[in-house]
Amino acid sequence: MDETTTPEGGTIINIPIQDEVRQAYIDYSMSVIIQRALPDVRDGLKPVHRRILYAMDKLNLVSGGPTRKCAQIVGEVLGHYHPHGDASVYDALVRLGQDFSQRYTTVTPKGNFGTIGGFPAAAYRYTEAKMAKIAEEMVKDIDKETVDLIDNFDQSTKEPTVLPAQFPYLLCNGATGIAVGMATNMPSHNLREVASAISAYVDNRDISIDELMSHIKGPDFPTGGVIYGREGFRKAYRTGRGKIVIRSKFDIETSRTGRESIVFTEVPYGVNTTNIIKKIKEFARDKTIDGISSANDETSDRTGLRLVVELKRGAIAKIVLNQLFAKTELQTNFSVINLALVPDAGGGNGQSLKPQVLNLKQLIEYFVNHRVDVITRRTKFELNKALAREHILEALIIAVDAIDEVIKIIRASRDVQDAKAALENRFGFDDIQSTAIVEMRLARLTNLQIEELRKEMAEIKTLIAYYRDLLAHEEKIFALVKTETNELAEKYGDDRRTQIVAQEAEEINAEDMIRKEDVVVTISKFGYIKRLPLTLYKSQARGGKGNGSMNLVEDDYVTQIFVATTHSYITFITSEGRAYWIRVHEIPEMSRASRGTNIKSILQVNANEEITAIVVMSDYTDSQYIFMATQNGIVKKCKTTEFANAKTRGVIAINLNEGDKLVSAILTDGSSDLMLITRKGQALLVPETTVRPMGRSSTGVTGIRLSDGDELAAAIRVEDATNALVVTERGVGKRVEFSDFNSHNRGTGGQRIFGDTGCKGEIIGAMAVSPDDEIVCITSLGKSIRVKADSIPLQGRSASGIKVINITEPDFVVGFDKISKDDAEDKE
Structure with a gap:
């Protein structure tokens, strides 16, 4: 560094421009970082917020008092503490009072403080404010030498370097700020959870971050919302940085x-x-x-x-x-950066601060250490105050016990100074004690007042012992931090607003936020599909005429009906052997009389395809199979995972022979007993193990040998405590025990299951039902009925059933499905 002397006697220091710019920029950066943009980890406040709360405390704008013009508050802050523009101060004041910006507001507003829709607050000459009750906990004990006070910008008054902050502001309200070369973005949390974590830390200073996360479930934003996935904020708790996905x-x-x-x-x-x-x-x-x-x-x-x-x-x-x-x-990412100012080496209330990215444990640790320091300083202040009072009480008690002599000395003295000197010489008092005696009122000489002095002396000694014991045992101070924080949480705590969903947003479908309920899905011959809440179907007696559930166009009729929940998967298998799937909630819910939406607007089905089989399941796994049966008696089974990629575009499910079509598809576990039932009343009980798993493109094997003119009507899985229910096209049905049938190999003709299919109509379907089940039947003209399964009697294999639904030609039954009471209870 070169120096040059000027003719006038001055000195010019030659500095490279890059060095000067670098130093000036560093100085500016640190000024912005320390004095403006980042919060202090101890009280959680930026300087402007700290000055606003301190100024309101000085103006005595307590929660129980009246509000004051915001213009006066802003003026107080600008005039004494904050040498910046009024707009920045008022914006900060407004934000402290917005319940959609702060999880726990520290300012009680009066007037227009802005809206979540972006409308700004009214000018500060119109609005008013005062401290919220929780803000009083931020400045509580500030007059007890708990924090350091420094000169303000013009040395005309003092301001605190940090607030005592009994309320864990930074963890509960978070912070946002952009400095030079760095930024902070900290989420808010629930006070009850934060208090619980602080208590856990006090009890075990070596507690792990994962253990703290069992107390703090996750961020809790003032506007609520739904957080998807825990890994984002857990990473932030461990490292100080993470990403949180929030949805409306x-x-x-x-x-x-x-x-x-x-x-x-x-x-x-x-x-x-x-x-x-x-x-x-x-x-x-x-x-x-x-x-x-x-x-x-x-x-x-x-x-x-x-x-x-x-x-x-x-x-x-x-x-x-x-x-x-x-x-x-409506979905955003909250990028967590837990950057705050922490005390440099030496800590305490010192002014030396440095920015640091903090994990969850460090945030709690710094707050607790700050509270320990505040309580220690408060206790020392209270101890000194008690000792001073004890010192005076000792003199007062001595003086009262020797009151006659004290009065005599005072009366004999020329002035107050002589009286004080005489008392000091006689009783050994110091100047403070002698002053207290000469200023003592005569009313203190009554017996009652003398007893009160002795009582006060005993209380003071108890307090002094308590304060000394507290200062001598640091663990008791930590316990007091825990107690005060829990009292605060009990006083101001509330329930969580933000819901946390375990799965990541990318893996979440909208149905996870749609209410789970049972619905009835119907499909017509022309491909119109809709869903209705199951509650719209009222239970009726057997033989009733049913209710209208679908207004259909001419020549259209209902071909499929089934019951599912809004969260279920529906696999559709068409007449051409292709499989598609959607979720039930994707099917439009419509009114009872509505025709529905054409299924081709939901699935990419070809013009000549018809939906012939439907399988409802909760998920696709290797442990479950779809067992398919065709009109010509061909059967095959595939693992459900084979269809996981079908979605709305479809995949091959079975290769059908010419003239054949799929009539049934059921969900099995791979080892069940199955029953194949024909339209003319034959039934074959066959073990599922006789049919090996096949690929999607295979044709299958022979399941049942059909007689001339007969067709397969249904395939059902034998379940414990169930019977086989068969229903004919003319509304006649019966239940039959599975035990009435003998197991045979596939490819055989089976046994009789229904007596007269000529008079009562051919069988249109069958299923396994329990006595507690309810059945929903629907006809080609859209009539529906809901009956109890046990209202349909058990009959022998050759019996011809009874009326289930009363219909008249040309109407006929096209389908039915069951509603299991046990399943309904499980779903709830």
């Missing part, structure tokens, strides 16, 4: 006209609902997202947050939801 919470509502609406009641933290609605309307107008009729923000103080997206008729809610989550802020 929604309900699906159906109007009286049958139209569906997606109603979002909670949104991810920090999003602007006005922008969301604006974006959705643009997507609907430009047809970027099909199926949206309109979008409106119906949020109000009475209903709370309510963003309503109305769907067009026939729109599939799942598809619309996935597009909304992908294209709007």
